[in-house]
Amino acid sequence: MSTAERLAFSINEERRGVHVLLWDEQEDLVRALLILLAALEDDVVVHPLLVSPEQDRIHALKEVVDTRCLLEEEREAEPPSPDSLANRFWVLFVQQASSRIAGPWLNGWRRPLSEPPGTLLVIRHADFESFQRNAPDLASFAGPRLHNASTMLSLVSKDSCARLSASLPPQIEEVLRELPGTLPSRKEIAQWIEAVRSFEDQTGE
């Protein structure tokens, strides 16, 4: 039984490693992300980024990856501050059909991606096989830390329910607009949150 809260539990407790979130419809993905963000501990600071083959995107990603590739001597001289990019939880949205180019690139950086506090790779389900073939070593790091937004149950604990936000952070929305599909409207999200809350009120789950 997969839920976004379980994914959040893994991220909160493991504090390292590569997690994968698969998706088919943006609606499911947005719901999963809303619950995930509500269930993450306060000190897990999310840093979203779009991974696609364009040079400027790769450059931006490289800058982020670099923060976890400091030489021992550099780290000793100036340890990364708690709010440095290195200490944020990276959420990398892999653009559709870009695995052939982005996959090998990410594969070579599996070590920094898996360093604490870890990384979540958000991949379209249809692309996942290609992603595995193009990033086999990274996929082996993810292993069973794999979740599918389409088959996740919308079960939310009382605490997370209370923390559910009516919208995703603008940086994540910006990335989602670049992905295939349409973002659900604010009204649709509000209705869904209302339904989740009323279910939670009824069941006390």
Place this chain on the structure above:
Amino acid sequence: MPASLSNLQDLRTALGQLNAERPASAGPREGYTQYEPRGGDFLRRLDLEVSARQKDARVLVTGQIGVGKSSELLRFSQNQSRRRETIFCDLEKEEHPDRCGATGVFLTVLRDCWSKTLHYQSRVQRSGDRGLSELCHEILIPLIDSLKGQYTQDKRKVVFRFGGMDYPLLLEDRHRALAIILGKAAQHEAVSQPSDRFGLVPDTLVHLVNRVLRWIGGHGAGRVPLLIVDHVDKIRDVGAAEDVLVKAAPHWNRIEASIIMTAPYEHTLGDLRNSVESRWGRPLMLYPLVTPDLAGVSIPPIYLNLGKNAGLERLIRPESLRILAHYSGGILRTFVQFLVQACKEAHLAGHDQIEPSDAKDVVHVHETAYQDYGAANLELLDRIADTGAGLGEAATLLRSPIGILVGEPDRGEQRLRVHPLAQAAVERYRLKKSKAVGVR
């Protein structure tokens, strides 16, 4: 109170002793899985290869992803420390293996050889030996020139341009400065466009590596240097693999130390096989572990001990351990990942121990997640299930976490089997195929 996985603190203790992404550590260490001997003769054979050819052994080590190569090599390196001066070079440490090229790999080797000399620094300083400082100077100055470093007026600082950014470096502590320059240069080589790379060539680097190796050899109390170059097997691009394993072979041969290097498994099988073997000899394979039968009685001790080392001895039922070990296919990374997942599963289910239902849930998630095989892959898996052979054709399946398993050879021939997690998909494929034949 006895430990229970339903208790968050006990769960955290167990998770802190299991890490599938790092090579196993020699003893208990937070954030690492503790090494457990896997049995078999891999380490003995490796020792034999190196011992037989004192300073010029050239050994490639290969095996499936996650099978345990890095852990075994690290263990080998630790075992050898009394007899050999082992230098463990990690290509994945700060750079991208696929894009390093031969220059990047030799820079990494030089970086890690230089780091090794730092172990001797205090002894050398006490004895007043100037040899290391002279060597440092000999390497540092031409390297600064090659990397186009610009000295400040007082010569106390040098500024490099790495990745379009200025990188200033103080030269007061020259040993440290050299370590940093080598690290940054190796990183730069792995990420820059060919046009932005510096003019360093493997020839120069091999010369410098040999200078450092000679110094280490002279100070290692008779211990001969041995280079272990790990994560070369992460070079997935065929051209990059050819550069490092085939085209750079003459450079590797000039290195004045024995070399053990990991090699990408798929490139020791396909088109490159003959070229690689003619230069390096046949690679030494690390095979998956024997897995317990689901209906059997005994469980190979390594699985029991890995659980025990993580404090799970009383927190996992033998039946659950058997399920996880069986479906791991004998791939150690998968087994450790399964243990981690099963611990979390048990906690969330409010179980004190990992129950068989928790183990089955973990296996089921993994099975459904990775079985998006196309018809051609299923056909291949079906054939492998029948014949136990055909690795050349099925090399691409080695990239799937649950495709095939390559076992110990039988009468000289590699034995293949379908991963236990892919078995169900193959059964379904066979059923569909037989139905289709029936319809016709």
